[in-house]
Amino acid sequence: MRSLPIVIERKSPGHRAFQLLGVFVLIVFYLYTVSVAENFSALRWAIAVTLSIGILGLNIVTGYSGQISIGHSAFFGIGAYTTMILIADHGWPFLATLPVAGALGFLVGAVIGIPALRIRGLYLSLITLGLALAFPAIVKSDDFFGVNVASLTGGSNGKVISSGDVTTTKGFHWNPPSWVPDDWTANDWVFTTVVVIAIILFALTSNLIRSGVGRGLVAMRDNETGAAVSGVYPARYKVLAFATSAFVTAIGGGCFALASTTIGPDTFGLQRSIEFIAGLVIGGVATILGPAIGGVLVEWLPYWAFEVDWPLLGKLEGPQAGILFGVILVFIIFFMPHGIVYGLRQLRSKFVVFVPRLPPPEALSLTPPTASEATTESTQPV
């Protein structure tokens, strides 16, 4: 019997089987949520997925291109309000609102990206902090440079997807179409919709990161001068990173509006931005799966902290639950300092290691890597 870790070449049947296992787990989870789990939890899972999309967008700019943004709550809010207003006041179908939400996010993101050309690190994060603080105030404002924003957004009374105005009874329901199983509820259908949109966005982002643009972003993050010398034009790449990132996050916001059905200005305040960053760091910076895990945790951890009847602790009052939530976060980061994805990768590499497929040895006159050499696989953020 071979000693651990087992070395598997990438793109070999063994590696494919490992990937299929991941897909299988996702499918089981999906089927569990729509059929076995209680109906109301599908809604919470749907919200978690939309937060994952928001974090995915943040990952492009913070994870891959190395610019910290505390302003992504605003992009998320722009998407959510766009979808909400188009549905509630103009009767648009939900899916048609997403391109508009994304485009608006893209535009605002590009504008915010411009200061990033000159400023970086904590200083840039201050500019994005301003965006996070300004967004709720603008949403509530009835005279923002002559525009009555509050009349569009419902001001501090918020906006309800079933009715643009709290005083009317106009209804909107994202009901399942006739071809889905009869026992599906509206929640299951909302969950399915956002999962499909999330899969598309995660796949697109994954491809983007592996493309020349993605490598350019990573190169710029790791060594800007070196990247510039190698033909990566920093100005274009930085603005593009912000705009793309805002685009993805805004679509996440649009989905969030559908899932949560009600939004208010402070739904998209600083707290949401910090949730995004916490989710990204806990999930795993600069990974594709990190945002997915992060989104689930930021939605469910506070809930579990408050709802679960803990052994020893019992059922906690609100403030104590807040403390427990914080303690759980500390523990995760303590034991997996680079986030859960890297933590799991590290754990896996004790048993299974993936190595890139090399050209046949005779072509390079090299011998295949041995197990000890193969453990150099990255388990640190790249």
Added chain:
Amino acid sequence: MRERSTRARLGLTAVVCLSFIAAACGSDDNKDGASETTAASATSEAAPSDTTATTTEETTASTDAETSVASTEPAAATFQVPTDNCPADTTEAVADGAPIKIGFIGPQTGPLAGFGVIGQGMKVYFDKINKEEGGVDGHQIEVVTKDDAYDPAKSAPAVQEALDGDKIFASVFQIGTPNVAGTRQLYADACVPQALVGTGFPAWGDPEHFPWTTGGIPSYTVEAKVWVQFIKEKFPDAKKVAILSFNNDFGKTYKTTLDKELPAAGYEIVADVAHEATSDLSNEVTQLLAGGPDVIIGGTTSTFCTSLMTLARQGGFTGPILNSYTCQSIQQFMVPAGEAAANVFTLVVAKDPSDPAYADDAGVKQYLADVGTYGPGIDAKVGNVFTGYNAAFYVVDALTRASKMDGGLTRANLMNGFWSFDLKGPIAIGGIGHVDGVTDAYISEFGVMSEYDPAGQTYKVGEGVKIDVEGEGGLYSAG
């Protein structure tokens, strides 16, 4: 290269630390009076009033002898909730001896977690009824608390969980205008009462469109009616009134009501000015004074109340100024105005358990004793605990009557119970809370217009004018 990524990681670490602080901020020790519910829920501009009225020692707070009065069978016709599109269990009586779950959906974490103690106040009263009277009609009452952190986006999942998961019998005193607005269709679809919600937005008195939702605290419409009534009683010589209102939903509620009620009562509106959040009020107050008013009404909140008083006095106006009860807070808004706050009146609707003036009040004494017995460790001086205790009193009243209706204790009968109150809660400073859903959809229509005393820094509730506009609230759908 290495150094940069280290620095970036440092930045991220700093932000994660921030998130812990944010999480820990849930332990907000917010000791607010019931009035803040209204203030914070309807408009974020409405600053919290952290004191309810305090009275001087000489004044007697409550002149009504009884502690609280339970509803009798209403004589007149009351609203009957339609059940045609409801699930079957809406009209099925609860099994004998089965517990009844009452939901409280509100912030338990986050900046407004101070409202969370309302649920604890409810539990105190329910535990008392469970222990001393064996519950209502043999049913023990439990409180199910769900957290939405005051974020309307979190309310829908929380409410769905309470409805589908916990199978609550009714939800009481849900907090926040957008939170209630965003979830009332869920209650309507499930035919579960969303009763006595803790926000002052007038839309909650709309039995025609939302029969499963009722309000629990005075609406701004009612407050505006109280002002008109008060001017009539206190200043019979006044003819001209000037109105200042905040240009948002909250201020517009006041303005719309006053524009209708004042002319109907024979007053001339000499100025009707709306101000923006960015204004310093100097132009607006000049416009108000230009009409030579006898009375100025401030349908605004927060520091705008302070500015209104200060600027109006500087402009030579010595007549009465009426303030919204959202800027009742003495330390925040009244003290800064100094002497300008003389001859200023505000509506006081609830007893403050921390006020020594109520030390001998039977309702407050009973409440303090009950918290001592059934809620050890709870700070009884916190106004929101009393608010919850009072809400539970209403619920028990409605449950008791529902259990005697045809068909027994069903959700439909309980909702009919919520639409047919005739009672006085232990927190009320007077009046009888009447609601029938036919001519009157608002329960809380009584208060004492009290003058502020700049020297003593207190409201003179005992010398105030009791205003009872009970039954004049009407229905929301009727305008």
